[in-house]
Amino acid sequence: MHRIAVKLYKRNPKEWKKSGQPNAAAAIDRLFAGSLNFPELEGRREGAAALYAFSPSYQGDRVLAVMAGLLGMVYAAFEHKDDFYMLDSLNEQKLYNCARNIEIAIWKMSSTRNDSGELLLVSNELDPNNPNLSFEREFGRVIGLLDFLSKVVADKNGRMITRITQSIATSVFLPVGGL
Template identity: 45%
Template sequence: MNRAAAPIACMLTCALLAACSGPPIERRDGSSSARSFSLKELAKRDIDSVVEIQQQALVATLRTLTLKLYRRNPAEWRKSGFASADAATEALFTPLLDWPQSRDKDLDWRASLRDAWREDYTGDRVHALMQGLLVMQMAAFGHRTEFYALSEIDAQKLYNAARNTEAIAWKLANARRPGGEPLLLSNGIDAGGTPNLSFEREFGKLIGIGDALARVVEDKDNRAIRFGVVNVASMMFLPI
């Protein structure tokens, strides 16, 4: 291909890719699933795009859970000195803007998750819990936010993160203070006496995304996942 034809071929490739894409999904909240195209997309396989989309969905669910927990437990964001639940939530997820360079990724997520349930813990329990979950989930993706043909993804880590998340969901629903009240308020009964299980639904999304993605990667790599369970009582998590 001569030098004059190369730019034309590149433009044609981009035009074809844009033409082949379907219309974006318009959600009830007015948001769109449309993703802008860049030449980096040419280095991605289908599996890479699937991983990125699922990771974004997982982070969005973590953000929803964080905001809901802060709204149910306003004393926690006040411990951290924030003006609102929204401000506390935004601060927790700001490091994702440059996650590979963030110091947060080196956090001991196991210790952070255990801190949230310690009776003598005086810090922000929601922050400890959700930061631990965020770092654990990002570790399962190798702390990457973009994936390409040579990116390695470990199905076992995705599976283990889903099992650890199950254990945390159970702990959130059952952890109590000595007087019997929950350490953190989550599911409850609304004013009309109807059970509010919205937290269970959000945790179900996290677990479902992790399990589905682990199966996809397992099939791609032809490497079997080793099944395991978490010791909930001692909070001994599966490794990531």
């Protein structure tokens, strides 16, 4: 997730400036400092924080909002633990939902525009002369890991993952922390 945040700040330098940071490195340090409670998110966490990044009324650092939301979901999927022991377990549904939420965030980044028709957050570059799909690869790596872990945990526990079908055009983020 750190690489994704770095890439987003490189593609969207105006965002770290909105939060009053002296440079992108300081904004990234702030994001990964430990707490995901940022005053500009007004108490929003996980899906609510990520959705706030795409709200036309939000004037703050959109990279911070979307990454804080996604990081909160990933932390919740891993039960807010940094270390795991042999007898610890994970919830396959949380891992699965987290992977789907990252897919939703990718779609929102590539489709949500302001009143002028500009993307709120620039990620992939689809210019045929100079394509840049590095975001797809980075996000795909994270999604693949989460999907793999959810399958392993489901197989280990003899459970099934509830696959939720929803229209991406009207999608909201799936619950992760409250499961």
